Amino acid sequence: MSNFSYSNSNLSHRRIGNWLLLEKLGSGFSGAIYRAVNVHTKPQQVVALKLQRTDESCPTNRYERFFYPILQGGFGMPTLWGSGVDGSWDYLALDLLGSSLHSLFWKSNKSTMDLGSVLCIGMQVLARLEFMHGRGILHRDIQLGNCVVGLPPNEQTIYMIDFGFSKQYIDPKTNRHIPDSKVKRDFIGNYWFSSVNVHCRGKVPSRRDDLEALALMLIHLLTPGGLSWTRKGVPKDNIEHDRLKRTKLAARPEDICRGMPDEFEEFLRYCRKLKFAETPDYGHWIDEFRGVAKSHGFPESDAFVWPPPPPPPKSHAVVPSPRKEPANTGAEIAKVLDDLGQLRLEETPKVLGDRIRIANAVQQAREAVNKPTSDDKEVIVISSEDEDDSTKPIPKARRIYLLRTKVSAATDNATLSKLLLEFVEVLEKTYSKSLTVEGFAFLDTLYKQLADPSVFVQPMRTSKRSGGSANDAAETDALAKGRARRGRLAMLKEDVEKAQTNRVLAGLVKAFGTEIDSSKGKTLPKTAFEFLHALGARLQEIK
Numbered sequence: 437m438s439n440f441s442y443s444n445s446n447l448s449h450r451r452i453g454n455w456l457l458l459e460k461l462g463s464g465f466s467g468a469i470y471r472a473v474n475v476h477t478k479p480q481q482v483v484a485l486k487l488q489r490t491d492e493s494c495p496t497n498r499y500e501r502f503f504y505p506i507l508q509g510g511f512g513m514p515t516l517w518g519s520g521v522d523g524s525w526d527y528l529a530l531d532l533l534g535s536s537l538h539s540l541f542w543k544s545n546k547s548t549m550d551l552g553s554v555l556c557i558g559m560q561v562l563a564r565l566e567f568m569h570g571r572g573i574l575h576r577d578i579q580l581g582n583c584v585v586g587l588p589p590n591e592q593t594i595y596m597i598d599f600g601f602s603k604q605y606i607d608p609k610t611n612r613h614i615p616d617s618k619v620k621r622d623f624i625g626n627y628w629f630s631s632v633n634v635h636c637r638g639k640v641p642s643r644r645d646d647l648e649a650l651a652l653m654l655i656h657l658l659t660p661g662g663l664s665w666t667r668k669g670v671p672k673d674n675i676e677h678d679r680l681k682r683t684k685l686a687a688r689p690e691d692i693c694r695g696m697p698d699e700f701e702e703f704l705r706y707c708r709k710l711k712f713a714e715t716p717d718y719g720h721w722i723d724e725f726r727g728v729a730k731s732h733g734f735p736e737s738d739a740f741v742w743p744p745p746p747p748p749p750k751s752h753a754v755v756p757s758p759r760k761e762p763a764n765t766g767a768e769i770a771k772v773l774d775d776l777g778q779l780r781l782e783e784t785p786k787v788l789g790d791r792i793r794i795a796n797a798v799q800q801a802r803e804a805v806n807k808p809t810s811d812d813k814e815v816i817v818i819s820s821e822d823e824d825d826s827t828k829p830i831p832k833a834r835r836i837y838l839l840r841t842k843v844s845a846a847t848d849n850a851t852l853s854k855l856l857l858e859f860v861e862v863l864e865k866t867y868s869k870s871l872t873v874e875g876f877a878f879l880d881t882l883y884k885q886l887a888d889p890s891v892f893v894q895p896m897r898t899s900k901r902s903g904g905s906a907n908d909a910a911e912t913d914a915l916a917k918g919r920a921r922r923g924r925l926a927m928l929k930e931d932v933e934k935a936q937t938n939r940v941l942a943g944l945v946k947a948f949g950t951e952i953d954s955s956k957g958k959t960l961p962k963t964a965f966e967f968l969h970a971l972g973a974r975l976q977e978i979k
């Protein structure tokens with residue numbers, strides 16, 4: 437085993453193979469990278485020479501020499517110009533590239549990376565993974581240090597490097613996916629971003645784990661100070677490592693993604709739901725990230741521009757956009773602010789959980805900011821639903837937001853039914869069948885519309901036996917009986933089918949929201965969709 441210290445050594449001006457070493461670019465535990473020139477070419481070809489001792493206990497250069505040829509020609513894959521062994525040195529001559537994302541972010545001295553840049557990283561790394569996986573190779577060490585930008589004119593392209601931990605997941609002899617195993621295995625990857633399955637549960641890595649590492653990397657960049665388990669540095673012993681794994685395992689997607697566009701939480705959930713041998717839908721998530729960029733006013737291109745250009749104007753930076761409506765008076769704005777001031781979270785009745793109350797408060801604040809003052813002479817509509825006529829995908833969160841604004845303006849049950857079914861369609865079409873903050877906010881608005889008769893133009897009740905709120909409550913209670921016997925969501929669906937009034941439906945929407953909010957991962961099982969469809973149908977019937 438080599439005791440050689442790559443970080444303390446300086447091999448500048450030495451010649452290895454055809455290459456004259458210039459300055460050191462980086463070094464790790466088991467290798468060093470130098471800028472080097474080919475002594476035989478004119479003009480001199482400049483490369484990055486990746487060096488490793490031949491007696492290295494972890495001979496990653498030998499593995500990389502195998503993978504690079506398979507990856508040649510891929511966009512964002514470095515070209516391998518040569519490789520060999522010279523004396524005690526094993527070397528790879530690679531395209532000379534620029535800084536790693538780790539070093540760019542570190543030097544920016546910011547606690548988070550801007551959303552626009554993070555989305556570009558997401559889109560580009562997804563495309564790299566699609567290519568690698570398409571060639572039958574897993575990366576298995578996705579991290580910021582292994583994503584590097586090119587040198588001009590390729591400085592907006594992110595390259596994948598370091599295939600020392602890579603592996604073929606398609607067996608070249610049988611052409612079949614490698615098998616899964618129940619035997620716990622030693623973890624391969626990195627402490628920060630390796631997936632929960634691989635890192636904490638000892639599972640065999642597959643394509644899904646490369647994607648989950650990317651998801652964690654993106655979430656890390658958007659988290660002030662980074663993901664909690666990255667803050668104490670590299671674990672020094674097994675006790676610290678075990679603690680780190682426990683923290684990672686316990687971190688719920690909804691907690692670590694709080695405050696970020698919903699798509700990040702959905703992407704993480706999606707990765708974790710993929711089956712061992714399942715092919716991820718890379719294109720779908722590239723489109724989702726592009727949609728988020730668009731809705732936040734960033735360019736839709738995945739070009740990674742660093743340092744990031746100034747953020748888009750505030751009016752475009754917020755996901756929801758105001759509806760077209762007459763100019764608001766100063767009194768209205770004052771009322772919204774007053775309402776916000778009155779918002780006493782601990783005393784607000786619990787409707788659908790904290791997530792909704794917070795979402796609503798944030799929503800109101802956003803709307804207050806976007807509303808013109810009484811001094812404004814004309815209404816400036818920054819964007820509206822009608823403007824979204826492009827073929828680009830609208831992110832799920834925005835679609836749900838738009839539906840929610842329509843629900844709050846609806847004046848009859850038929851419209852509510854139509855909007856609810858559109859909402860269900862959005863949920864059904866997305867991969868992650870979990871209810872996000874926007875989804876809960878939609879249910880909350882629907883609940884309020886159904887519970888408050890004053891919002892409807894038409895009379896709300898047609899039932900002979902529903903005389904008042906006491907009866908309504910009794911009816912809801914009666915309908916709730918027997919839930920212990922059958923699945924609660926299935927029971928709620930049956931209750932919906934029997935409901936006679938909007939107020940009863942409101943109670944059931946509330947119960948449904950509470951049910952989902954208390955479920956692990958806020959996921960919507962089949963019975964939840966059945967409930968929503970039944971609710972849509974019942975709304976058509978109750979005039």
Ligand SMILES: Nc1ncnc2c1ncn2[C@@H]1O[C@H](COP(=O)(O)OP(=O)(O)OP(=O)(O)O)[C@@H](O)[C@H]1O
Nearest residue numbers: 461462464465467469484530531532533536581598
């Ligand atoms: N082709 C390249 N051009 C320029 N710099 C590079 C290149 N490849 C690597 N580097 C720099 O050297 C660093 C280490 O590279 P790499 O990850 O390939 O080596 P390693 O020995 O496997 O490192 P580690 O032990 O940290 O995984 C990178 O983070 C990057 O800053």
